[in-house]
Amino acid sequence: MIKVQNLTKKYGAFTAVDDISFDVGSGEIFAFLGPNGAGKSTTIKMLTTLVHPTSGTLAIDGHDPVRHPEQVRRTFGIVFQDPSLDDELTAWENMEFHGVLYDVPDALRRERIEQLLDFVDLSDRKDSLVKEFSGGMKRRLEIARGLLHHPKIIFLDEPTLGLDPQTRNHMWEYLKKLNESEGTTIFFTTHYMEEADKIAQRIAIIDHGKIIAVGTSADLQSQTGTKSLEEAFLALTGRTIRDEAASSKDMMRNMGKLWRR
Amino acid sequence: MKKIYILWLRQIKRYMRSKSRIIGSLAQPLLFLLALGYGFGSVFQKAGEGSYIDFLVPGIIGMGIIFTAVFTGIEIIWDRQFGFLKEIMVAPMSRVNIMIGRTLGGATVATIQGTVVFLLSLILGFHPVSWLGIIPAIIIMFLIAILFTAMGTMIASLLDDMQGFQLIMNFLIMPLFFLSGALFPLEGLPKGLAIVARLDPLSYGVDALRSILTGVHFYGVGLDITVLVGFTMVFLGLGSFFFKKIQI
Numbered sequence: 001m002i003k004v005q006n007l008t009k010k011y012g013a014f015t016a017v018d019d020i021s022f023d024v025g026s027g028e029i030f031a032f033l034g035p036n037g038a039g040k041s042t043t044i045k046m047l048t049t050l051v052h053p054t055s056g057t058l059a060i061d062g063h064d065p066v067r068h069p070e071q072v073r074r075t076f077g078i079v080f081q082d083p084s085l086d087d088e089l090t091a092w093e094n095m096e097f098h099g100v101l102y103d104v105p106d107a108l109r110r111e112r113i114e115q116l117l118d119f120v121d122l123s124d125r126k127d128s129l130v131k132e133f134s135g136g137m138k139r140r141l142e143i144a145r146g147l148l149h150h151p152k153i154i155f156l157d158e159p160t161l162g163l164d165p166q167t168r169n170h171m172w173e174y175l176k177k178l179n180e181s182e183g184t185t186i187f188f189t190t191h192y193m194e195e196a197d198k199i200a201q202r203i204a205i206i207d208h209g210k211i212i213a214v215g216t217s218a219d220l221q222s223q224t225g226t227k228s229l230e231e232a233f234l235a236l237t238g239r240t241i242r243d244e245a246a247s248s249k250d251m252m253r254n255m256g257k258l259w260r261r
Numbered sequence: 262m263k264k265i266y267i268l269w270l271r272q273i274k275r276y277m278r279s280k281s282r283i284i285g286s287l288a289q290p291l292l293f294l295l296a297l298g299y300g301f302g303s304v305f306q307k308a309g310e311g312s313y314i315d316f317l318v319p320g321i322i323g324m325g326i327i328f329t330a331v332f333t334g335i336e337i338i339w340d341r342q343f344g345f346l347k348e349i350m351v352a353p354m355s356r357v358n359i360m361i362g363r364t365l366g367g368a369t370v371a372t373i374q375g376t377v378v379f380l381l382s383l384i385l386g387f388h389p390v391s392w393l394g395i396i397p398a399i400i401i402m403f404l405i406a407i408l409f410t411a412m413g414t415m416i417a418s419l420l421d422d423m424q425g426f427q428l429i430m431n432f433l434i435m436p437l438f439f440l441s442g443a444l445f446p447l448e449g450l451p452k453g454l455a456i457v458a459r460l461d462p463l464s465y466g467v468d469a470l471r472s473i474l475t476g477v478h479f480y481g482v483g484l485d486i487t488v489l490v491g492f493t494m495v496f497l498g499l500g501s502f503f504f505k506k507i508q509i
Contacts, residue, residue, distance in 0.1 A: 048351050050509045073353040084344035088275045100267040101352040129278075 007056035018209035031200035079146035081157035087131035102149035116144040156188035265362040272366025319470035320443025325378040333367030334413015371406035405466035411496035418503035
């Protein structure tokens with residue numbers, strides 16, 4: 001379903017993703033683990049047509065994201081790591097917008113939106129503007145939106161960050177059901193090792209833009225001679241703490257607020 | 262079609278909900294109309310040019326439109342910063358249609374803004390030569406609005422953040438407005454200024470509005486519309502081209 005060969009992405013002199021290759025089978029649940037700034041999000045951006053690779057080849061369901069972006073966009077859904085909701089629209093309108101862009105038929109769209117808002121416990125706030133929501137509520141809405149159309153592949157970039165355990169469990173149950181009933185391929189990144197351990201069938205560990213190990217959780221543990229995935233992860237990636245490059249985003253957010261109100 | 266409609270609807274909803282923006286972007290044209298219109302009125306009259314308010318109103322409508330239109334085009338930078346652009350960019354929809362939906366939405370908003378300026382000017386004593394001109398005037402407003410929204414989108418596709426915004430305001434939008442003949446007649450200008458005004462798309466927009474609303478024209482409506490449509494095509498083309506190249 002996903003084929004990646006010798007994929008590289010450079011930003012100037014900095015190499016974010018360095019010659020990685022991996023395959024994800026149809027209907028597989030695949031986890032991508034790595035410390036901050038390891039290249040996880042950049043890889044997802046390349047897979048989802050947002051960024052062009054510097055070199056290497058990619059195929060999503062047989063299509064190349066660079067040459068046939070539109071076919072690729074039809075095959076996947078994504079829950080981004082950063083917020084991607086429209087604050088000036090209501091929860092319902094954000095869902096509606098997404099449903100229309102993804103050609104979900106009217107009746108089915110309404111039914112699913114109601115069901116999903118109920119599912120993430122936002123039904124009673126469906127007509128509130130998203131800017132009035134707390135961080136957790138926004139996150140829940142974002143997840144619900146990602147599940148609205150049922151694509152062949154779902155990408156989730158740290159989907160459970162900032163979610164309470166209830167919603168987290170709920171979400172994985174839903175995704176597993178989708179995986180079983182519709183054969184949806186699931187590709188996710190996370191910092192929660194127990195999550196990857198429990199849910200993913202295979203795990204890739206990436207660090208400094210390179211994939212350093214791929215396999216089942218048991219494979220990784222026996223490969224490193226450790227007793228848990230967390231220990232295996234630390235054995236593979238070391239114990240130093242990484243900084244992510246700061247952006248001008250926070251400044252922009254504040255400026256945006258000043259401008260609008 | 263439905264996807265273009267939902268993009269359009271989003272712009273309209275956002276506009277209707279930001280009351281402060283509506284009022285803010287009406288205050289400036291209104292101030293110009295009051296200060297210049299009444300301030301220069303008697304001088305203009307003594308020069309034998311008739312009522313300055315009547316002369317000025319089409320220019321101020323143009324002003325309301327150009328500022329709102331460029332701003333709604335440039336809003337893409339905001340969408341990028343707030344993450345919503347990603348949601349649009351991964352959607353299975355052609356980039357050209359995204360561009361069209363956004364441009365129509367922004368242009369509709371700017372046209373509403375222009376129409377409100379027009380209505381306010383009626384209260385301040387503006388007399389259009391014929392009430393039949395209102396519909397064609399709104400069509401011209403829409404044309405101007407599309408042109409400058411597309412221009413805003415094009416600029417936004419090339420910028421990463423709002424740092425360049427002030428630069429655009431001061432070196433592009435302000436000159437486009439001040440040199441367009443919105444505030445003064447284009448007859449008998451010094452050669453340099455006359456050439457600049459001829460290259461400024463807004464001067465054709467204002468001329469067309471003035472011709473329809475007051476019966477006074479410089480280029481003539483036929484030429485005005487031709488030039489406006491031409492510029493719009495160029496900006497839509499360039500805008501789509503640059504928009505396609507956006508990477509997040």
